Amino acid sequence: MATTGTSYKLLAVDDEPMALRMIERVFSAERDVDLRLVTSPAEALEIAEHQDLDVVISDQRMPEMTGLAFLAQLRTCRPRAHLILLTAYPELEVVLHAINSGLVYRFVLKPWDLDDMRVSIRRAMEAKRLADDHERLTAQLSAQFEELVRAERLATIGRLSAGVGHELANAATPLLANVELLADEVARLRELFRKAAQAVDSAFKRESLDQLASVTRALQARKSDALDETLVAVRAAGSQLQLLLQGLKRVGRDAPEPVPCDLNQAVLSSVTLLGHRFKSGIRLERDLSALPAVLGRGSEIAQVVLNLLGNAADAVEGKRVRTVRVRTWEAAGRVHLEVSDTGPGIDPAIRTRLFEPFVSTKEVGRGAGLGLSICKQIVEAHGGSISVESEPGNGARFTVALPAAA
Numbered sequence: 001m002a003t004t005g006t007s008y009k010l011l012a013v014d015d016e017p018m019a020l021r022m023i024e025r026v027f028s029a030e031r032d033v034d035l036r037l038v039t040s041p042a043e044a045l046e047i048a049e050h051q052d053l054d055v056v057i058s059d060q061r062m063p064e065m066t067g068l069a070f071l072a073q074l075r076t077c078r079p080r081a082h083l084i085l086l087t088a089y090p091e092l093e094v095v096l097h098a099i100n101s102g103l104v105y106r107f108v109l110k111p112w113d114l115d116d117m118r119v120s121i122r123r124a125m126e127a128k129r130l131a132d133d134h135e136r137l138t139a140q141l142s143a144q145f146e147e148l149v150r151a152e153r154l155a156t157i158g159r160l161s162a163g164v165g166h167e168l169a170n171a172a173t174p175l176l177a178n179v180e181l182l183a184d185e186v187a188r189l190r191e192l193f194r195k196a197a198q199a200v201d202s203a204f205k206r207e208s209l210d211q212l213a214s215v216t217r218a219l220q221a222r223k224s225d226a227l228d229e230t231l232v233a234v235r236a237a238g239s240q241l242q243l244l245l246q247g248l249k250r251v252g253r254d255a256p257e258p259v260p261c262d263l264n265q266a267v268l269s270s271v272t273l274l275g276h277r278f279k280s281g282i283r284l285e286r287d288l289s290a291l292p293a294v295l296g297r298g299s300e301i302a303q304v305v306l307n308l309l310g311n312a313a314d315a316v317e318g319k320r321v322r323t324v325r326v327r328t329w330e331a332a333g334r335v336h337l338e339v340s341d342t343g344p345g346i347d348p349a350i351r352t353r354l355f356e357p358f359v360s361t362k363e364v365g366r367g368a369g370l371g372l373s374i375c376k377q378i379v380e381a382h383g384g385s386i387s388v389e390s391e392p393g394n395g396a397r398f399t400v401a402l403p404a405a406a
């Protein structure tokens, strides 16, 4: 392929040596042309087998075969070469047909003069170079375009799987935390059984009865519904996981029909799921009003509340006053949810990008910066909006508004 800076590869075939010598004269002073001259089409085909060619010039009338027959054969091994035919007037019709069928690039009528020949061949060489450049650039462009499409597809898959992983972790973390609590409760019950068995084995000796009584009292002193609460939280986490997995199975299919959902219910199940965090000294204030239903997908609405409450719990960590407040109300045909906290407020550095994916001020491993982008996507898919108010040092207040079902 001739590209800028390399010489043009030119091959001329004519059974008359005299004609070849004239072609040689045309290019004797031109340094950018690498010219080969042969008297036989067979020899020319042999050369074409092994060498790239930009332009091939052939006489039409040769004893071995016609120029057109030769060029047709040459075309099969050098399809990109530009072909020029030297012909006499009586054969013009045949040659025109060859030009129209795309075989021959141009013809030169005999007898030709040196300057005309130089111009004809120059044009052919330049056209060939332009065609090569065009092909190279087109190939480059299409490779770059494919690379872009691939990168975008990978980025989309990356975002998608990061988002899915984030929400699965939101449900799996409470599940594991509550299973640990459950294990503690089971250990206490085992101890109670052991003491009871010892009492039976010792035929209710005083000492073993005292031990049984002390274990029983310790259990009674615990909040009697601790075990129930833990069980409820395990079930809630399990069913949130199940809903997310059902959602995953539906990926690529049409979204399921929205059904009437209760936002308060989503708040309650999220509070249950995050119970393990609110037990550790964070005060949770609830102010829930009776609400009309919202049309939507329950597990997604729970995801929104879960992310906002999780962020609020993160925000108050290490603060002297650790309060998270969740409020719901209805106004103007919309159902509202507000989650506020006594944390440090939104970092001004990320204020304008808060709802974009992968924006986080948390340390690696604690925050992927996905929660709020997922919230925004879900809320908007439900025809609602999400906003935030915050003053540095004065906590943050997130508000979600969703259209109430008619």
Ligand SMILES: Nc1ncnc2c1ncn2[C@@H]1O[C@H](COP(=O)(O)OP(=O)(O)OP(=O)(O)O)[C@@H](O)[C@H]1O
Residues within 6 Å of the ligand: 166, 307, 311, 312, 315, 341, 343, 344, 345, 346, 347, 350, 354, 359, 360, 361, 362, 366, 367, 368, 369, 370, 371, 372, 373, 395, 396
């Ligand atoms: N209640 C809040 N108070 C202060 N800053 C907040 C609050 N909620 C969110 N932010 C800020 O917004 C950032 C983005 O929140 P987002 O929930 O999208 O991601 P994340 O919590 O950092 O990580 P992830 O949710 O993926 O675990 C947080 O890193 C934090 O800086």
Ligand SMILES: [Mg+2]
Residues within 6 Å of the ligand: 307, 310, 311, 367, 370, 371, 372
């Ligand atoms: Mg978050």
